[in-house]
Amino acid sequence: MIEGLLTGLYGLMTPMNIGLLMMGCILGTFIGMMPGLGPVTAVSLLIPVVLTMQPASAMVLLASIYYGAMFGGSTASVLINAPGESSSVPTTFDGYPMAKRGEAGRALALCAWGSFVGGTVATLLLMLAAPTLASWALTFQAPEYFALMVLGLTAVAAFTESGGVIKALLMTVVGLMLATVGTDVADGVERYTFGIRDIADGLSFVLLAMAAFALSEAILAALRNEKVSEEAKKAARGDVGSLKLTADDIREVAPTMARSSLLGFVVGVLPGAGATIAAFMSYAVERNIATGKRREEFGKGSRRGVTAPETANNAAAGGAYVPLLTLGIPGSGTTAVILGALVALGVQPGPRLYVDQSAMFWTVVVSMYLGNLILLVINLPLIPYIARTLAIPEQILSPLIAFFCLVGVFLVSFNTFDLWLMIGLCVVCIGLRLLDYPMAPLLLGFVLGKLLEENLRRALLVNDGSFAFMWERPVTALLLAISIACVLAPMAMKLAGRRC
């Protein structure tokens, strides 16, 4: 293995490759930050260029641009509450509150470190355990996916403080309802489309997130005549020190990074889940295992809350390479494009890939390590400049945020219907937010709902309508048991507390 690493490292350490890495990271981060563009676009744009290169250089560039775009997506989540792409949505939950109280630099630094750790751990696990994990991923079937989604839904508990349990539950149900809009995956029938072709593919997650967060936030700020808080302005103006993590920060987030890296990687390995689910799951887990004061911080600017999803989504991006390399199965649009490129570059995916094509395998692995490292090195110094966005006066910033949302939605579909839908949803969300309805459960229900229903139906279909899979399959039973524990444990603790 050491030998392999050294060979890979030796092959990649040319000025040309390092230059490409830098370019890929910068371009990727930039594309990720742009509204409407994410990792898929970044990778697709580069395919024709990449395929003219030496395979080693090509892989370096692909890895760096992919991770760069994943990382770039978090920036707008933290700064203006507008997730650049779906796997950055949970980053807004705590990243934006941090930015609002003047800790934008710190939040972005946590994102950068989280991405680095997540990506590196994922590469390490890919190197050590890819074949074993791939066969494990195949045992994960519809019942297990269903149970995993149920576990993800327990994160709703994190959002019950602001408006009470009932409102959080209700918003989750509404999110689940919205997830059923569009053409059903199993039967191919249209549901709740009212014959409107623009929503026949379902509602867009990023559109909903923009309407629920950034856009309604910008309009609420105008409505309340809010000024950007003085702390945020001061911090943005050049308190560069805040981007350095203190010893306390590191102690606080290190366990989170470890857990989220592992969890993100494992979820990323599953072809039916992906980075967005990984980010939501890790947020749910962190919130569920937190106790006392730490738990109350979630949703209000918890350092763990911002680190978990960012670590997990990068780890999941690494994990997605496992089914990609060992089975040739892509879990998402981005990995499908990358798979095409890898095959064209001479990588023949298969369980024995790392034996039969060891040179290629090590090139991929080393390029992933390097990509993550350079991303960190390049982005950390940029954070203070990016964080200065918040020093923009409010009368300029709010329209810019609204503009960012409009462009972000329009550029995905070039369909003005999506703009109307976003404006309409935004007005509804403003009303709900004024009454302290939490928005995060809406998105949680929406993102998990589709997979929840799809996998439940498939599980029932292949088990001839019997629900017995819920307790007969060990992993399903375990996941469901954990979910129940997550819901019951706080209640039990409350009861116990009252008696004392």
Place this chain on the structure above:
Amino acid sequence: MTFKTTSLSRRQALAGVSALAASTMLPAFSQAAEVIDRVQILVGFGVGGGFDQTGRGIQEALQKSGLISNVALENRTGGGGSVAIAHLIETASRQQNTLMVNGTSIVIRSLSREFQQTFRDVTLVGTVTAEIFGILVNPGSPHADIAALTAALKANPRAVRFGGGSPRGGIDHCAAALYLKQAGIDPKAMQYVAYDGGGKAMAGLLGSEVQCIVMPFSEALTQIRGNQLKLLAIMDEKRSADVPTVPTLAEVGVPGATLANVRALFMAPGTSPARVEAFADLLDKLIKTPAWEEVRARNGWNMFFKRGQPAQDFFVQHEKDIRAMLIELGFIQA
């Protein structure tokens, strides 16, 4: 073939003449010779999918071969491609350089849903590729060959659970049903499990959630070559050069079960026949370039180039075939 090449060179010669005369006598010449100086590719589906890759492949090959340097690509998503179709129809007068990528999808969607447009509402330029359907099982499957699978299904149609990357009533479901029907088994008795795309269907088969999947085999070439999945038969008239040892269904006593997922190019309705011809010429020229061959080989696409009347005839027959399957399955009324 020779006819087409001549027609192309004649056009090129005329294009040169018309460029000279363009400033003074544009109306008189514009009908005789069409100048294509830029191409806009319209994809009705998201980045990263099959249609998008076809569009990007054409874009790349047009540019690298030096045929057309100014090629833009636009993803206008929504409604399973119908938003792009509607856009092409509504703005037809401004879309003289636009090629829309679609294919089997437009046929099946117009048949099975309240989907207004059919392929007749846009102008077919030509078909490009055809992904032939294949029947896949796990290497350790008790059904060692297609005859064994057919026999098992004949004994009990529910003995084998089928999977596919499309919903019920989608193209993968139709392909599976076509196989059963031609083998003399009632397709309605089939158990079909829908997955969200071919990749997930393969994961379902590898994990033994289903025992057999029917999907375009080019999507599974990696797994077939790596012996992770076994291709029992293909749904074409002749064997494929990519998998020469695999029989066609007709060879094993299931005649008439041929189906492919076709990708084709369309232009706006009302585009002049001369302009459509010019684009078909361009396409004809493109697919003979090394740049296109590189793109094709990289993606494992199976060429299926038809233009003019043969392409039109193919689509009419394609629609008929799929319609028959959907009626058989009860999705539409006869």
Place this chain on the structure above:
Amino acid sequence: MTRTQGERLAALAILLFSLGYFVLAFGIKAPPSSDDSPFSARSFPLMLGPLGMALSLVLLVRPPEGAPIGAAGFSWGRALGLVGLMVFYALAINRLGFVVTSALFLAGGFWALGERRPMVLALVALGVSLGFWTMFSLLDVKLDWGVFERIWS
């Protein structure tokens, strides 16, 4: 409108939404030969509808307490101005093209929120929209100029 009235109104709206959702679920077509699947495209919506109705009913009957919304201090004009500009954006983008629509939207937005310096209004709005257009063009994303494109050519 008091807080309680607001809460009741929202709960009622979601109740009606859930009711509509539930009723429409019965209209979801069941595809043929899916009778072997015990859980159809209708099943999940049929479960969610009553759940939504029950939860919103609780909120309707016992509206939660909360601080007054404070409508008095709200500047409705500014908020409505921004929403109006977004509506303009959706109407204009395909007609006036990306750059012009974006510049007008931004300048209008700055003005609506109290910015009055003409240089800031013009330069920032134009700079941002042209900057975005350039960057997207470099990234091979085509953003058209609407009617202006047709006038020029």
